[in-house]
Amino acid sequence: MTEDKDPLLLDHEVDGIRELDNKLPRWWVWLFYLSILFGVIYLSVYHVFAKGDYATKGQMQAEYQAEMKVGEALKVAAMTRFESGIPALKPLNDPQVLEQGKKTFLTLCAPCHRADAGGLVGPNLTDNYWIHGSNFTDNVTTIWNGVPAKGMITWKNTLKPNEVVDVACYIYTLRGTHPPNPKPPENLAPVKTGPSEFE
Amino acid sequence: MRAGNRGGPGVETFKYDNAIVRAFAIATVIWGLVGMAAGLLAATQMFWPALNMKLQFITFGRLRPLHTNAVIFAFVGNGMFMGVYYSLQRLCKARMFNDLLSWVNFWGWQAIIVSAAITLPLGLTTSKEYAELEWPIDIAIAVVWVIFTVNMFGTILRRRERHMYVAIWFYIATALTVAVLHIVNSMEVPASLFKSYSMYAGVQDALVQWWYGHNAVAFFLTTPYLGLMYYFLPKAASRPVFSYRLSIIHFWGLIFIYIWVGPHHLLYTALPDWAQSLGMVFSVMLVAPSWGGMLNGLLTLRGAWDKVRQDPMLKFMVAAVTAYGMATLEGPTMAIKSVWLFPRLYNTKLWSIKLANYHFWIALLGMVFYVVPIYVAGVTEGMMWKQFNKDGFLQYPNFLEVVQSIIPMYVLRAVGGILYLSGVVLMAFNLYKTAKSGQFQPDQEAQAAPLTREGASDEHSHGHRWLEAKPMTFTVLALVAVLIGGMVEIIPLWLVKQNVPTIASVKPYSSLELLGRDIYIREGCLGCHSQMVRPFRSETERYGEYSKAGEFVYDHPFTWGSKRTGPDLHRVGGKYPDAWHYNHMDDPRSTSPGSIMPRYPWLLTQTLDTACLPSRIKALRSVGVPYPAGYENGPAQKELEAQAAKVVGNRRRLPRRRNERLIVCEASNRLTKQEKRTGQIP
Numbered sequence: 001m002t003e004d005k006d007p008l009l010l011d012h013e014v015d016g017i018r019e020l021d022n023k024l025p026r027w028w029v030w031l032f033y034l035s036i037l038f039g040v041i042y043l044s045v046y047h048v049f050a051k052g053d054y055a056t057k058g059q060m061q062a063e064y065q066a067e068m069k070v071g072e073a074l075k076v077a078a079m080t081r082f083e084s085g086i087p088a089l090k091p092l093n094d095p096q097v098l099e100q101g102k103k104t105f106l107t108l109c110a111p112c113h114r115a116d117a118g119g120l121v122g123p124n125l126t127d128n129y130w131i132h133g134s135n136f137t138d139n140v141t142t143i144w145n146g147v148p149a150k151g152m153i154t155w156k157n158t159l160k161p162n163e164v165v166d167v168a169c170y171i172y173t174l175r176g177t178h179p180p181n182p183k184p185p186e187n188l189a190p191v192k193t194g195p196s197e198f199e
Numbered sequence: 200m201r202a203g204n205r206g207g208p209g210v211e212t213f214k215y216d217n218a219i220v221r222a223f224a225i226a227t228v229i230w231g232l233v234g235m236a237a238g239l240l241a242a243t244q245m246f247w248p249a250l251n252m253k254l255q256f257i258t259f260g261r262l263r264p265l266h267t268n269a270v271i272f273a274f275v276g277n278g279m280f281m282g283v284y285y286s287l288q289r290l291c292k293a294r295m296f297n298d299l300l301s302w303v304n305f306w307g308w309q310a311i312i313v314s315a316a317i318t319l320p321l322g323l324t325t326s327k328e329y330a331e332l333e334w335p336i337d338i339a340i341a342v343v344w345v346i347f348t349v350n351m352f353g354t355i356l357r358r359r360e361r362h363m364y365v366a367i368w369f370y371i372a373t374a375l376t377v378a379v380l381h382i383v384n385s386m387e388v389p390a391s392l393f394k395s396y397s398m399y400a401g402v403q404d405a406l407v408q409w410w411y412g413h414n415a416v417a418f419f420l421t422t423p424y425l426g427l428m429y430y431f432l433p434k435a436a437s438r439p440v441f442s443y444r445l446s447i448i449h450f451w452g453l454i455f456i457y458i459w460v461g462p463h464h465l466l467y468t469a470l471p472d473w474a475q476s477l478g479m480v481f482s483v484m485l486v487a488p489s490w491g492g493m494l495n496g497l498l499t500l501r502g503a504w505d506k507v508r509q510d511p512m513l514k515f516m517v518a519a520v521t522a523y524g525m526a527t528l529e530g531p532t533m534a535i536k537s538v539w540l541f542p543r544l545y546n547t548k549l550w551s552i553k554l555a556n557y558h559f560w561i562a563l564l565g566m567v568f569y570v571v572p573i574y575v576a577g578v579t580e581g582m583m584w585k586q587f588n589k590d591g592f593l594q595y596p597n598f599l600e601v602v603q604s605i606i607p608m609y610v611l612r613a614v615g616g617i618l619y620l621s622g623v624v625l626m627a628f629n630l631y632k633t634a635k636s637g638q639f640q641p642d643q644e645a646q647a648a649p650l651t652r653e654g655a656s657d658e659h660s661h662g663h664r665w666l667e668a669k670p671m672t673f674t675v676l677a678l679v680a681v682l683i684g685g686m687v688e689i690i691p692l693w694l695v696k697q698n699v700p701t702i703a704s705v706k707p708y709s710s711l712e713l714l715g716r717d718i719y720i721r722e723g724c725l726g727c728h729s730q731m732v733r734p735f736r737s738e739t740e741r742y743g744e745y746s747k748a749g750e751f752v753y754d755h756p757f758t759w760g761s762k763r764t765g766p767d768l769h770r771v772g773g774k775y776p777d778a779w780h781y782n783h784m785d786d787p788r789s790t791s792p793g794s795i796m797p798r799y800p801w802l803l804t805q806t807l808d809t810a811c812l813p814s815r816i817k818a819l820r821s822v823g824v825p826y827p828a829g830y831e832n833g834p835a836q837k838e839l840e841a842q843a844a845k846v847v848g849n850r851r852r853l854p855r856r857r858n859e860r861l862i863v864c865e866a867s868n869r870l871t872k873q874e875k876r877t878g879q880i881p
Binding site: 067 | 286289290292360362364430433434439441442443444445446448452467471472473475476477479480481483484486487488490491494498587588589590591592596597599734735736739740745774775776778779782789790791792793
């Protein structure tokens, strides 16, 4: 290929660099046109000629509300089903349940209640003093709803119903285990350990 | 410079300045090694947090900006200057305008880099990404950049080549736009010598920052390198450039469109819909102009592929241009230029072609090793965050589960970093040997005829060709092209009130919260944590109510962050007891088993400096935060003590953990919690 005879070679040269003047690749030109067309259409649909929620609330909020409606319905149904079944719950002894519960306990509960449940930030879970009720189902309710005023996290936002049951079953097996150096019962402990009023 | 006159009538003899090019070349290689080593250390800390060696100075949050700044501004920046100083002289057939300015440019830039390397580990940072340096250094950057620009335009005006080649167009766009971006984004009010607050608040700050951040990529990393590609690629391949008209269209298309796309970094945030949509559609429109550059590069190599096989430098070039088309990776371009330049500067051949080939394959492998795992990790993480089960519950509500699942990817990425860094070590050695084997020519003689008025009139050039002979007109048009997009997006956000609906309950930070926020910035918490809950059910289920524009009106700067190695923190206030945070800061794994967050024991023991409170409150008031008059003279300090005492009170009631001794000290010593403003959403 002899460059010098290329009819597309332009006559200028700088520091030994020469330039051809090839036509723009057609697919490239079309890609450019189409991307511009896409932009015009997109802006028209979502902004210039937006209708309904898209016009009044904007695209993001409209999409979010639609998504929430569907998702929340599903979740609320499942939660109501679970909550109405709590009174009938019984502690399980299934090793698989306890294994799963132990895993959750060590990850999420131990930071406040200690790995042996002897109490740390949160109360001792092995003694006979129960602040929010001593029944198994009371434990489930406390974990599920939390006690935000006293620093106990509302776990229904993080744990699924079966996970709450698993961990409650595991905690049930810890009763009376007498771990060393336990936290004293709540009525002897300092009054406030919850979040400060600034939070 | 006086020009000699021995090359015949009207031909001047002059000398190219190679010494300045060599200086920038050496700086490029050295800072490349430093910046990449810092990157490797940061990458390793992501799965091995103890590698900060208990030093607050090289803990991830402070190390990451050190790495990004070193690689972008020290490595790529020096490489850019090296390439521009080499090619501009030859494309203009003139020595650089002024040697003194050249050297002030060089030493000024190195001084800026050194000051960055000192201040960032000390935690002196604005926290705005790729613009972390504090205000005195910002001013120095502006001054040095203006010196570079003057030197460049001086050279262009003294050129002996009537028409400016496409490379020069890109250099002009770079010089102008970087100046505009840097100055507008760095508008800040000093509170002390090394502490300042952004003039913009919340959403505005975010938009300005990403207008800057994205275009730092565009006009610091991309346009100068496209210019360099247009010079070095046809030279290295000895082929004419594929298409002159493609050069024209992709140049103007690129600079005009690029400036609009910043908001794509803020999709689904509190930024108004219209700005997000503009950023998005212009990003789509940018594809063709971007690929225009890649095409012009690759098609220039048509008929030269046999050369590519033999020449490691051309291999780098193909990899660079292709990588640019896909993701704009500049690293390989650097290598080519050095490998091409060094033998020419030293009047010799490359010491070892074999070694350069090894470097190429190691670097390519390294890139695959860090790019692929990071993509995989990103997609995995996103899918896990958004996964719901059939009952409408999050499948992975525990954030740590997601973190744990991508740790292997972090490990692979670090392996890629080791490979890439070793490639650069090979290159540095090869270049050193090349330099040793040759003889450096500080001044290279050249000859060309000067421009004359007559020449201008008898050349009947039209259209763009005409413009190429008019540097000032060209500059003005380029400036207009780059200003439009930014102005259309940024100005309405200031002027139109409904863009940021106010929320009555949002109050400025209390004095203790303010200092806590400043510690959040100092430690670079934003390097891993976002504060922007997006309007998706998967986000609001996990974190709480989504973030509103009105919540950030007193945030100078905005602290939304840009990545979530750790969970979002916008709604974390009040979620855990103070004592939990005390333990968590001391050792994150004590409260969150499996966490990869570094320990921050110094936050429990260092004394909080409250003397800075008045100057900080005054500075914030001057940018529009409505602290009551006189707040800084007494009330602020009192409020701080009271709030700190509360936090510490909560902490004191905590039973001892392990063999820990209960540290009793000044109330204000215990800033274990990054403070959050309460903001009730109506």
